[in-house]
Amino acid sequence: MLDAAKLKADFPVLQQTVHNNVPLVYLDSAASSQKPQAVINALSKIDSTVYANVHRGAHWLSDESTALYEESRDAVAEFINAADSREIVFTSGTTGAINLVARSWGDANIEEGDEILLTLLEHHSNIVPWQQLAERKGAIIKWCDITDDGYLNLDEFENLLSERTKIVACTMTSNVLGTYTPARQITELAHAAGAIVLLDAAQSAPHQTLDVTELDADFVAFSAHKMLGPSGIGILFGKEALLEAMPPFLGGGSMIDVVSEAGFSTAALPAKFEAGTPAISPILALPAAIAYLKQVGLENIRQHEHALVTYTHEQLNALGKINILGPPPTAKAGVVSFTVDNLHPQDLTHALDNQGVAIRAGHHCAMPLHNRLSINASGRASFYLYNTLSDVDKFIQAIDKAIQLFS
Numbered sequence: 001m002l003d004a005a006k007l008k009a010d011f012p013v014l015q016q017t018v019h020n021n022v023p024l025v026y027l028d029s030a031a032s033s034q035k036p037q038a039v040i041n042a043l044s045k046i047d048s049t050v051y052a053n054v055h056r057g058a059h060w061l062s063d064e065s066t067a068l069y070e071e072s073r074d075a076v077a078e079f080i081n082a083a084d085s086r087e088i089v090f091t092s093g094t095t096g097a098i099n100l101v102a103r104s105w106g107d108a109n110i111e112e113g114d115e116i117l118l119t120l121l122e123h124h125s126n127i128v129p130w131q132q133l134a135e136r137k138g139a140i141i142k143w144c145d146i147t148d149d150g151y152l153n154l155d156e157f158e159n160l161l162s163e164r165t166k167i168v169a170c171t172m173t174s175n176v177l178g179t180y181t182p183a184r185q186i187t188e189l190a191h192a193a194g195a196i197v198l199l200d201a202a203q204s205a206p207h208q209t210l211d212v213t214e215l216d217a218d219f220v221a222f223s224a225h226k227m228l229g230p231s232g233i234g235i236l237f238g239k240e241a242l243l244e245a246m247p248p249f250l251g252g253g254s255m256i257d258v259v260s261e262a263g264f265s266t267a268a269l270p271a272k273f274e275a276g277t278p279a280i281s282p283i284l285a286l287p288a289a290i291a292y293l294k295q296v297g298l299e300n301i302r303q304h305e306h307a308l309v310t311y312t313h314e315q316l317n318a319l320g321k322i323n324i325l326g327p328p329p330t331a332k333a334g335v336v337s338f339t340v341d342n343l344h345p346q347d348l349t350h351a352l353d354n355q356g357v358a359i360r361a362g363h364h365c366a367m368p369l370h371n372r373l374s375i376n377a378s379g380r381a382s383f384y385l386y387n388t389l390s391d392v393d394k395f396i397q398a399i400d401k402a403i404q405l406f407s
């Protein structure tokens with residue numbers, strides 16, 4: 001098991017007090033995680049030693065930064081067990097990665113009447129690009145429901161697959177309920193029906209081992225800022241054959257081979273999908289985040305978060321007046337969303353913030369899921385490797401106080 005209190009000391013942001021000298025308890029890592037000193041140092045070292053534009057240089061600095069850029073790609077490929085670094089495309093985030101697929105693969109392959117299968121667990125990032133695609137093409141979106149206790153309804157999923165289903169876009173972990181989806185079964189069923197699969201791993205890659213080869217997913221998307229890395233970058237994994245066949249998404253520098261007045265030809269993978277100057281420093285610093293995660297161990301992280309979630313469920317249930325959303329701790333990641341009787345999540349979050357406890361309130365970019373749960377908003381505490389049981393205690397004490405304050 002990992003020593004969260006020891007790890008926390010590596011995160012400068014978490015050493016602070018807020019408001020009137022209240023120690024900060026950060027329970028919003030599902031929105032964005034904090035950076036360890038090693039990542040902060042990497043960013044600073046890059047900017048003060050090797051920073052230059054990549055893939056264009058005829059000078060030492062650019063060669064150095066280009067080499068580190070490609071090393072970062074290699075580190076990502078190894079981290080998710082991709083067969084080849086050419087299958088790793090740097091994007092602006094999970095959102096950027098999904099939009100790339102919806103635009104490039106979608107526009108080339110989706111026709112009127114084709115079906116796109118989504119689930120009610122999706123984040124808006126894995127909904128809206130498909131709705132836009134469906135609008136452009138006259139395609140049909142099908143929605144797989146959840147069970148009342150917050151699991152993906154796999155029987156319904158199977159029934160919804162048809163010969164018209166072209167793509168399934170599904171999260172691996174709900175950012176609201178924490179529910180793990182059976183990603184391997186989803187890819188198997190979808191492939192058997194002749195559809196391809198995009199897995200949204202934004203809440204999964206940071207918290208458990210991600211093996212894209214074992215999952216056999218066609219596309220996988222995730223963000224660096226949720227896995228201890230810098231913001232502004234994300235990763236799209238795509239099977240080489242699919243990426244090869246897809247037209248470029250954005251046009252500009254770096255993604256071309258030759259440009260003439262008559263037209264252009266595209267660069268080889270993965271440059272084809274990386275038009276313009278990328279987020280150089282964040283990408284070069286990403287291996288420091290990956291190294292940190294690997295050193296702690298993804299399985300240790302998963303188990304630690306499981307222990308935190310189990311304890312949080314117990315403590316919230318003991319308080320009373322709390323409705324925890326989604327499945328029991330055994331079936332979920334480090335995310336606990338809930339409502340409190342007669343207390344709006346925004347008011348609760350405000351009261352918690354005054355006590356130094358940072359959680360999130362709202363629909364968490366998952367309005368269809370909240371509609372399904374017949375609520376407008378919920379509170380969400382989300383955990384990471386630096387959270388301790390004592391953080392949970394402070395969270396519970398703060399809720400208790402808030403309930404008393406508002407009653």
Ligand SMILES: Cc1ncc(COP(=O)(O)O)c(C=O)c1O
Pocket residue numbers: 030031092093094095096123125126171173174175200202203223234
């Ligand atoms: C499940 C899920 N998908 C997609 C996203 C979007 O990620 P980003 O904002 O980094 O593009 C998030 C962010 O919260 C998420 O939780």
